Amino acid sequence: MGTSGQTSGSGSGTPLVPSWLDEPGQDPLPGSESGPSPSDGAKDVSQDGSQSKQGNELNPSVPQPAPGARFRSARTNFSRFAGSGGRDRSALRRAVRDYVRSGTGGSRNAVLRMAPSRDTAGKVLGVFRGFQKDGIHATLSRLNIGDLSGRNVQEVFTGLTEIVCGDGGSIDEAIARDAWLETIAELDQFGIENLDALTDDQIRELFLNFIAHSIEARLYQEIGVNGFKLSDDLEHVEAFDRQFRAYIERSVRDSFSGDLSKLSDMSDGDIRKFVDTTYLEVWELLEQLGDREG
Numbered sequence: 001m002g003t004s005g006q007t008s009g010s011g012s013g014t015p016l017v018p019s020w021l022d023e024p025g026q027d028p029l030p031g032s033e034s035g036p037s038p039s040d041g042a043k044d045v046s047q048d049g050s051q052s053k054q055g056n057e058l059n060p061s062v063p064q065p066a067p068g069a070r071f072r073s074a075r076t077n078f079s080r081f082a083g084s085g086g087r088d089r090s091a092l093r094r095a096v097r098d099y100v101r102s103g104t105g106g107s108r109n110a111v112l113r114m115a116p117s118r119d120t121a122g123k124v125l126g127v128f129r130g131f132q133k134d135g136i137h138a139t140l141s142r143l144n145i146g147d148l149s150g151r152n153v154q155e156v157f158t159g160l161t162e163i164v165c166g167d168g169g170s171i172d173e174a175i176a177r178d179a180w181l182e183t184i185a186e187l188d189q190f191g192i193e194n195l196d197a198l199t200d201d202q203i204r205e206l207f208l209n210f211i212a213h214s215i216e217a218r219l220y221q222e223i224g225v226n227g228f229k230l231s232d233d234l235e236h237v238e239a240f241d242r243q244f245r246a247y248i249e250r251s252v253r254d255s256f257s258g259d260l261s262k263l264s265d266m267s268d269g270d271i272r273k274f275v276d277t278t279y280l281e282v283w284e285l286l287e288q289l290g291d292r293e294g
Contacts, residue, residue: 024119031130074098074223086243097290107283117214120176123164132264179213212252255285
């Protein structure tokens with residue numbers, strides 16, 4: 001796992017949704033010639049005078065208190081999975097379920113805790129929307145990287161890194177950046193030879209690949225950091241890492257119900273809602289899969 005700045009994970013005293021974790025901004029997504037529609041980023045004012053983002057049902061009004069030792073079960077089960085060299089898949093499913101349910105307080109909070117990754121995913125789709133509506137050269141020029149027009153796919157995607165990712169100053173931003181860089185490293189598997197011929201299926205696979213890598217990185221940071229300490233056997237570590245990745249990536253694809261064939265017609269608000277729904281669906285499925293293990 002390539003996530004930079006690994007820590008021992010969140011402490012039990014950390015709020016379920018930390019107050020310092022900013023929600024994705026409402027600035028126009030990159031790649032579009034026009035700004036958001038009038039309804040995008042609009043805010044409703046509640047009766048008590050507080051503001052809430054329109055259509056964002058995920059956003060809590062106040063930070064929720066966290067129960068003690070809320071990560072213990074998830075970390076214990078993940079360590080058991082790691083110690084088995086990836087063979088104890090039931091432990092993995094329980095570990096992820098317990099992370100969602102006890103560690104974050106439910107699937108909606110799990111989504112909220114991934115604000116930088118959601119922001120990056122939205123920006124990536126914003127760029128792809130620009131590619132579809134205006135073409136590669138016009139979109140890259142609008143992003144001030146027009147010199148990349150005509151370059152190979154790897155160079156173009158690498159050049160987009162500073163546009164779609166935060167500066168990497170926090171662990172949360174580093175997770176989003178590493179997930180994007182891992183997606184770039186795997187570009188060969190998507191069969192993209194010419195960005196001008198980028199298909200809906202390729203956009204879908206790139207998007208889901210990023211979602212999966214960001215969830216993998218989040219879980220490693222929160223509950224998996226001790227797994228690497230259980231064995232000095234490289235093959236042992238690689239086996240459990242391979243099984244872990246396969247489980248998350250399969251779950252992301254199994255849970256996905258979205259349709260990106262109309263991406264060029266989606267507003268910024270539509271894209272942000274699409275991203276949140278994608279994350280919510282996969283966290284919900286991961287919680288359900290763990291329940292089957294008792």
